Amino acid sequence: MKDLFPAFKYNLAQTTKFNAIQLEIEKAEGIYLYDKNGKKYTDLISGVAVNNLGHRHPKVIEVIQKQLDKYIYLMVYGEFVQKETVHLAEKLAALLPETLSTSYFVNSGSEAIEGALKLVKLHTKKHQVISFKGSYHGSTQATLSLLGEEKFKNPFRPLAPLQKQIEFNNPEQLGEINHQTACVIMEPIQTASGMIMPENKFLDKVRQRCDETGALLIFDEIQTALGRTGKLFAFETFGVIPDILCLAKSLGGGLPIGAFISSREIMNSLDNGHPLLGHASTFGGHPLVCATALATLDVLYTENYIKEIEAKSQLFRQLLVHPLINDICGTGFLLSVDLGNTGITKKFVELVIPNGIITYWFLFNDHSFSILPPLTITNEEIEESCAIILKTLDKLNSE
Numbered sequence: 548m549k550d551l552f553p554a555f556k557y558n559l560a561q562t563t564k565f566n567a568i569q570l571e572i573e574k575a576e577g578i579y580l581y582d583k584n585g586k587k588y589t590d591l592i593s594g595v596a597v598n599n600l601g602h603r604h605p606k607v608i609e610v611i612q613k614q615l616d617k618y619i620y621l622m623v624y625g626e627f628v629q630k631e632t633v634h635l636a637e638k639l640a641a642l643l644p645e646t647l648s649t650s651y652f653v654n655s656g657s658e659a660i661e662g663a664l665k666l667v668k669l670h671t672k673k674h675q676v677i678s679f680k681g682s683y684h685g686s687t688q689a690t691l692s693l694l695g696e697e698k699f700k701n702p703f704r705p706l707a708p709l710q711k712q713i714e715f716n717n718p719e720q721l722g723e724i725n726h727q728t729a730c731v732i733m734e735p736i737q738t739a740s741g742m743i744m745p746e747n748k749f750l751d752k753v754r755q756r757c758d759e760t761g762a763l764l765i766f767d768e769i770q771t772a773l774g775r776t777g778k779l780f781a782f783e784t785f786g787v788i789p790d791i792l793c794l795a796k797s798l799g800g801g802l803p804i805g806a807f808i809s810s811r812e813i814m815n816s817l818d819n820g821h822p823l824l825g826h827a828s829t830f831g832g833h834p835l836v837c838a839t840a841l842a843t844l845d846v847l848y849t850e851n852y853i854k855e856i857e858a859k860s861q862l863f864r865q866l867l868v869h870p871l872i873n874d875i876c877g878t879g880f881l882l883s884v885d886l887g888n889t890g891i892t893k894k895f896v897e898l899v900i901p902n903g904i905i906t907y908w909f910l911f912n913d914h915s916f917s918i919l920p921p922l923t924i925t926n927e928e929i930e931e932s933c934a935i936i937l938k939t940l941d942k943l944n945s946e
């Protein structure tokens with residue numbers, strides 16, 4: 548094993564590849580991380596779109612502490628009535644369109660997608676799934692079947708049959724969606740490839756083709772939801788409503804959760820002649836996590852963070868002007884800064900972290916680095932962060 552991974556040498560399995568950051572963090576508060584020497588880092592990646600409220604938001608901590616005084620875990624999902632779980636489902640229903648009224652809670656993004664795919668099978672009795680090149684929907688067997696990059700999934704073949712990947716933003720390929728298609732799954736903005744925006748009403752065109760053929764449309768909003776686009780959900784930005792919505796990451800306010808959400812009618816298909824139920828999950832709907840998710844939604848909904856995202860995003864764009872920056876893609880706080888070159892991007896990330904900024908490149912795009920800060924970042928903190936980024940780019944430019 549390479550010396551790059553000292554933490555993974557002995558008892559801990561290797562859990563990441565590339566050049567693991569390997570920082571040992573003692574404490575995290577707001578947008579800052581502190582290492583064991585007290586050095587401060589600005590978190591511009593939010594644990595990859597998880598900590599949308601930053602670290603240890605006081606209202607989230609308060610709810611966790613209250614819940615710890617009541618109970619942590621009671622019984623496998625669904626056997627008891629857990630108020631926190633019921634309230635979270637009610638809250639989501641109140642925030643979502645009528646056709647997304649019914650939530651099934653699970654533990655992760657991958658499991659949310661798995662659950663959604665199983666629901667589709669039970670509801671439509673079909674199993675052809677269309678996903679998109681350049682997409683990532685998780686790391687389990689079923690989600691790997693959807694993956695849009697062959698080399699990442701090839702070692703696991705054979706995977707699920709009848710899975711097809713078509714090109715994002717290419718309406719000519721939408722003819723692949725036909726009456727055999729059970730569902731189309733996509734992110735409204737492709738995150739793993741570097742924040743690729745839908746162009747020329749592409750989402751409307753996918754929606755229309757699904758309606759023509761009877762295929763269900765699943766939106767994976769595991770990264771894009773909870774305020775990053777300047778709306779609570781990215782689909783609101785584009786005015787296209789999916790049949791099934793998958794959430795995870797930021798919904799748990801830092802604790803693990805996933806959810807697949809649909810209409811009551813579609814969700815009832817989980818009971819479609821199945822001897823148990825279409826999906827089961829020991830920790831699904833965990834009361835502590837659901838209480839935290841409720842607090843997260845409450846803070847996001849009642850405070851001004853989401854309204855300020857567009858202006859703060861523009862501030863990043865105004866400040867991040869440099870000869871090494873080719874382009875900035877994405878929207879809101881889903882930004883990808885294109886340095887045009889893999890080597891420079893790797894060097895940049897390696898230099899900027901010791902300079903006090905946490906960022907990273909993308910799974911399928913190693914010539915860009917990401918800007919996914921907590922929504923709570925202030926204008927002053929954005930200015931300070933951009934000054935460090937520009938100084939680091941200057942250093943690279945002078946080499």
Ligand SMILES: Cc1ncc(COP(=O)(O)O)c(C=O)c1O
Binds near residue numbers: 683685795
């Ligand atoms: C868009 C998207 N979908 C699904 C997943 C899988 O989520 P998890 O890692 O919680 O299983 C991820 C994780 O990065 C993701 O970014």
